[in-house]
Amino acid sequence: MIDEVFRRTLGRAPTMAELSSLQSYLAEAGADSADAWASVFQALFASIDFRYID
Amino acid sequence: MFTHNRRSWLQKSACGFGSLALGSMLAEQRATAAPTVTHSLAARQPMLPARAKRVIFIFMQGGPSHVDSFDHKPELINSDGKSIDFTGVRFGTFGKVSQRALMKPLWKFRQYGDCGQYVSELFPEIAKHVDDLCFLKGMHTEGVAHGPSTLFMHTGATNLVRPSFGSWLMYGLGTENQSLPGFVQLQPSDTKGGPRNYSNAFLPSVYQGTAIGRASRGIDQMTIDHIRNPQLSPEEAESRFTLMQRLNKAQVDRRSDDDSRLEAVIRSYELAWRMQTDAPAILDLSRETDTTQQMYGIGTSATDAFGRQCLMARRLSESGVRFVQVNYADESPNPRWDQHSNMPKHMDHATATDKPVAGLLADLKQRGLLEDTLVWWGAEFGRTPFSQSNNGRDHNPRGFTVFLAGGGVKKGFSYGATDEIGHEAVSGKVHMHDLHATILHALGLDHQQLTYRYAGRDFRLTDIYGRVINEIFA
Numbered sequence: 001m002i003d004e005v006f007r008r009t010l011g012r013a014p015t016m017a018e019l020s021s022l023q024s025y026l027a028e029a030g031a032d033s034a035d036a037w038a039s040v041f042q043a044l045f046a047s048i049d050f051r052y053i054d
Numbered sequence: 055m056f057t058h059n060r061r062s063w064l065q066k067s068a069c070g071f072g073s074l075a076l077g078s079m080l081a082e083q084r085a086t087a088a089p090t091v092t093h094s095l096a097a098r099q100p101m102l103p104a105r106a107k108r109v110i111f112i113f114m115q116g117g118p119s120h121v122d123s124f125d126h127k128p129e130l131i132n133s134d135g136k137s138i139d140f141t142g143v144r145f146g147t148f149g150k151v152s153q154r155a156l157m158k159p160l161w162k163f164r165q166y167g168d169c170g171q172y173v174s175e176l177f178p179e180i181a182k183h184v185d186d187l188c189f190l191k192g193m194h195t196e197g198v199a200h201g202p203s204t205l206f207m208h209t210g211a212t213n214l215v216r217p218s219f220g221s222w223l224m225y226g227l228g229t230e231n232q233s234l235p236g237f238v239q240l241q242p243s244d245t246k247g248g249p250r251n252y253s254n255a256f257l258p259s260v261y262q263g264t265a266i267g268r269a270s271r272g273i274d275q276m277t278i279d280h281i282r283n284p285q286l287s288p289e290e291a292e293s294r295f296t297l298m299q300r301l302n303k304a305q306v307d308r309r310s311d312d313d314s315r316l317e318a319v320i321r322s323y324e325l326a327w328r329m330q331t332d333a334p335a336i337l338d339l340s341r342e343t344d345t346t347q348q349m350y351g352i353g354t355s356a357t358d359a360f361g362r363q364c365l366m367a368r369r370l371s372e373s374g375v376r377f378v379q380v381n382y383a384d385e386s387p388n389p390r391w392d393q394h395s396n397m398p399k400h401m402d403h404a405t406a407t408d409k410p411v412a413g414l415l416a417d418l419k420q421r422g423l424l425e426d427t428l429v430w431w432g433a434e435f436g437r438t439p440f441s442q443s444n445n446g447r448d449h450n451p452r453g454f455t456v457f458l459a460g461g462g463v464k465k466g467f468s469y470g471a472t473d474e475i476g477h478e479a480v481s482g483k484v485h486m487h488d489l490h491a492t493i494l495h496a497l498g499l500d501h502q503q504l505t506y507r508y509a510g511r512d513f514r515l516t517d518i519y520g521r522v523i524n525e526i527f528a
Contacts, residue, residue, distance in 0.1 A: 021300040022301075035290075039293075039297065043298040046298050047301040047302055048320075049301075052315075
């Protein structure tokens, strides 16, 4: 699922560091919770790779 | 699995050639650009002994008339209506001689304080503080229109993209409060250069100015938008913030270039996060007593808006913000003080600002802040002693007045003069470059040493000009 989310927002697979950050976030916030996923999307939209192009 | 992502593919493919070249050019530039300096908001020791730690600049957008306010010219009163030859007047007569009729000030002057400084009826409240003020009456500057002159006043250049005064100050000194921006603009105008007036230009992005409110918005909108998310609990907000910064850090780490702009994004998020805790309380003027609010004219319709700006400036300065600019500004083609016709309108602007500025001076003084805060009141230029459109005055970059207070400048002092009618600075001349050099000096920065290497050469706020006016320091 995280892989799918990255491909849809950033057009690439997550790195190991990104994958583990998100996995531990979801483990804590509850992977079934819509709020947690909303946070994941918000974080991705606010992230540097989404907002800035070279 | 992809072996290339979108970004690296673009960089590595032929289409990404431009990006590669730019990347290596940027890297070279950085390699030669003072590599030992770490750019941050952390407070730094000045190069020289400093008299002032911070600046409050009160910008009177449009250019108040000096001959109607602080520059008393009896000869102009005597010669009212007389037509004389001027050269270099604007609008089709540039460089040629043209006849213009002198117009005496519309307001009466009288002397105030022990120093005997003349002030007109426009500023009866500021007049009470003349023994604390240092007037520069031989100011001159570049540009004859608002756009170039306003940019010049802020950046030392009329038409090029150059860092703002506040950004240079941040570059030299950092700031004292890490939970607030160090360079703040209150209600700035989007016109006459707009955000370029508070831009860091080629200086690292951490030194850019932060606008609180906009000239186009009401004073009740002098806030930092969306500083808190009302839908999230502090715990949720924190965990979301941490997640985002982890992603940002991972994304910056996997890039081969190290772009200071991306670091600045991460740091600005961090600053925004810290601001959530401290800024709302500092921006809350209702924490001030009624007496203090009244000093600034808050609660009285004519002075309320500017009074709030001035009080906000004090609260920010007191909290350690390095450079605060208070803007009496709007978004119109003819800014507020720009009375090409209808000079009597000056009285409205004077009324709106006189008491708030006087309140700020008194309040800084009573709190001991005037000792190490330098207050600068002024505009991009002054106005002509001759009339325009019957009862107006044109722009005058050749002679005008600003005043300074606090920060180790002489009190009850006046430096420089215009000619007999107030048209041109003739003695004790202070160019805008000189004023910049002098204010930097007060803060312990040598304008000739405060350089930044960009595009192959060193740049300064004062370009190759600037003279520190040592005569005005106590």
